[in-house]
Amino acid sequence: MSVYYDLNIIDDSFVTVENLAVYKSIELHRHVFYELFLIETGSCRHIYNEQERLLIPGDCFLVPPHHDHSFIIHKSTSIFNCQFYSDKIEHLTETMEGFTIIENYAPAQTIPLRYNDQVNINKQGIIHLDPKEKDFVLSILYNMLNEQNNKDDNFILIKQKYLEILLLNLKRVMDRQFKNISVHPKRHQTIISDTLSFIDLNIAEEIDFNALAKKNGFTPNHFRKLFKDFTGLSPVEYINRMRVIKACYYLQNTDFSISEISEMVGIFDANYFTRLFKNFIGNTPKQYRASISNR
Secondary structure (H helix, E strand, O other), X not given: OOEEOOOOOOOOOOEEEEEEOOOEEEEEEEOOOEEEEEEXXXXXXXXXXXXXXXXXXXXXXXXXXXXXXXXXXXXXXXXXXXXXXXXHOOOHHHHHHOOOOHHHHOHHHOOOOOOOOOOOOHHHOOEEOOHHHHHHHHHHHHHHHHHHHHOOXXXXXXXXXHHHHHHHHHHHHHHHHHHHHHHOOHHHHHHXXXXXXXXXXXXXXXXXXXXXXXXXXXXXXXXXXXXXXHHOOOHHHHHHHHHHHHHHHHHHHOOOOHHHHHHHOOXXXXXXXXXXXXXXXXXXXXXXXXXXXXX
């Protein structure tokens, strides 16, 4: 049976913000408050809803009260953790009532995915933030942390208001990423499921998304919109994300060279692969491999 963790109380705001930048393993646990995570740089493995997933920068998730989860933070990783009591902050209960728990949006519950890979993470209720969304959320979290540390006039109220803005913004992102799924017919669900399976099986090859669109009777623009409605990501973002995550797996679990791994994930320019990897993870493949101590 998992243990209950207490809120790390910093002040009287019922909100605590931490920037975790240490290699550590957190045991399976639960709590009576909400816990929000955002991966800033690096990666971590998260266990939640009977799923274990590798998460990378821009991944954000909310763990509700009384839900078991655990995680392993890799070296050279920065994660923001925001813990809060929704029922102790004025107006926040109303905000959370409109903040449907993320897994209710998860396309994995709608699309009959027939493959198992690190990219199919929506059973964990993950929100994928694009670079602009990530920077905006990070700016709020840094402001909250500054208010918490400096304790200037009205800092408690300001922290709480920042939290409300943060949650409303994430709700907007969730709606945009996942709510459109319900308006699509089952035929579209099957097509996207087949497309995801095709990408998974052919990740080491060049993937012509325009050809996939034509094969399924769509214009490229329509197919891209359909793809993003179901996954929350554009085709290029999704494929690049999948390649980087598979590269993380190979870097951690094999002795293949970086150029070999680059080709194994469908990128035949090692310099481009390094730039892409660093853009996602915040470290080069060489630095990432050195930071993983449990190989």
